[in-house]
Amino acid sequence: MSEAPSRVPQPSGSQAPLGTPQPTSHAGVQRSAIPTITEILRDRTGEEMELNDRHLNPQVGRIVRTLGFDRTWVSGEGAHLVDSTGQRYLDLFGGYGVFAVGRNHPQVIEAVQEVMEARTGNLPQLGVTLLSGVLAEQLLIRAPKSVGAMVPANTGTEAVEAAIKISRAATNRSCVLFAEHAFHGLTLGSLSVNGNEEFRSGFGPLLPGCRSVPFGDLEALRSELERGDVAALILEPIQGKGVNLPPDGYLQTAQRLCRQAGAMFICDEVQTGLGRTGRFLALERWGLEPDLICLSKALSGGLVPIGAVLVSRAAFDSVFDGMERAVRHGSTFGGNDLAAAAALATLRIIESDGLVQRADELGALLLELTRPLVDRFEVVADVRGAGLMWAIELGPPRSWARRSVWRALEHAQPGIFSQLVTVPLFHEHHIFCQVAGHRMNVIKALPALVVEEEEIRRFAFALEQVVGQAERVPSAFARFGLRTGRRMLRASVQRGRPARASQGARAQPSGSRLAQR
Ligand SMILES: Cc1ncc(COP(=O)(O)O)c(C=O)c1O
Secondary structure, three states, rough: OOOOOOOOOOOOOOOOOOOOOOOOOHHOOOOOOOOOHHHHHHHOOOOHHHHHHHHHOOHHHHHHHHHHOOEEEEEEOOEEEEOOOOOOEOOHHHHHHHHOEEEEHHHHHHHHHHHHHHOOOOOOOOOOOOHHHHHHHHHHHHHHOOOOOEEEEEOOHHHHHHHHHHHHHHHHOOEEEOOOOOOOOOOHHHOOOOHHHHHHHHOOOOOOOEEEEEEOHHHHHHHHHOOOOEEEEEEEEOOOOOEEOOOOOOHHHHHHHHHHHEEEEEEEOOOOOOOEEEEEEEEHOOOOOOOOOEOOHHHHHOOOOEEEEEHHHHHHHHHOHHHHHHHOOOOOOOOOHHHHHHHHHHHHHHOOOOOHHHHHHOOOOOOOHHOOHHHHHOOOEEEEEEEEEEEEOOOHHHHHHHHHHHHHHHOOOOOOOHHHHHHHHHHHOOOOEEEEOOOOOOOEOOOOOOHHHHHHHHHHHHHHHHHHHHHHHHHHHHHHHHHHHHHHHHHHHOOOOHHHHHOOOOOOOOOOOHOOO
């Protein structure tokens, strides 16, 4: 067995002979041989929070500890996460929606293993490979006729970056229109079309020429398109931040207006694609035929990073229009065999297990079970969704006394009311979910499409219980405040400083920084 890294600080200044492990000063960890994965999992499980705080993002650690969500997750299976005590949690985060076929699906694992056992000639770079070609073929067969080629990528934001670049190059225009509250990723190009100030702030100047329009407002779109400089409009068919459904006719008309104005219509299906909304692609609900379609997340079963843009043949050929321009966009790992194999297995599972239909039916059941909460509870403003992309929106109660408590809470920390629901769901019912965006009282669920009907019913039942408790705000908040207060104290003590002396960011019991994407 290899030696685990020791955290004993080493004396500095002594010269070690060449070839011997060098002591490093980084966080006092001694450099040593790296153990195998089996050894790491066996010997160091339980250290993840300490490692995170030391080397990764301690602010995330603080939020997780404050909410009491600091479990040691030892495995995942289907729609569930399992902690080190063996407790199973219904996972409604779904890794931000990547686990449509469920966590660790055996057929996806097998496909990845098959590639490794075949020792394929992966990534020849000046060459082409079979698996990404078959993946492109299979995706294009299932997509609208408006697209005819695939550009591979590794993540959602990379797919969006590619779509922005292709639409600019194909139209020779620079402006990209995007919707308010849109989320398309966090790299600089995608951030420039992100409709949420909390993500944009501090990273400017962003790409020039990107302008926002209210989601659903056709007049605003029309007047922006009339300026004649628009390369593309990018839209999520259903917005992930808040689970906002488009008004009737909006998407179809938006697409038509783009065509008339010579602008490209980009559908970002990174979250809504691959069966999530009860259609293979959400755009099928409205019969859309975009020029570009962005895919990622669930495409490779959650096991291997992947992204892809499906592009109209005309746009593709105008960008890659000669041998000297053949590689003007791409990415080293784009189209790699592991991702393509995982994606092909995912497509096979979605079809053989009827997951699109399953998402449609279970989504309808979830709405049927949870919509009555709007009438039953004053604090439930709306319940909405499509397929297994679902949300509940909480709002101020009608009665004066409860409303003033709500106002006081929201004044102290916008979005905190939702935590009166998500925290007990986690602790009392072992259901893992969060809010759908920063400073909003919208709780979101993206369960695996393989989730059992019983689990959907259990969630609806648990939700009713905790919303009922939350509505009795003062006592619910007293319990919540006491619990999170204790956790904040423990979190700060673990970090070695008192609760009020945090550096920079405030403790955020709202958890909104970790909101569902
Ligand atoms: C609609 C949409 N587009 C793009 C992205 C960015 O994907 P990634 O996080 O893989 O970069 C996301 C991520 O949540 C998304 O929901």
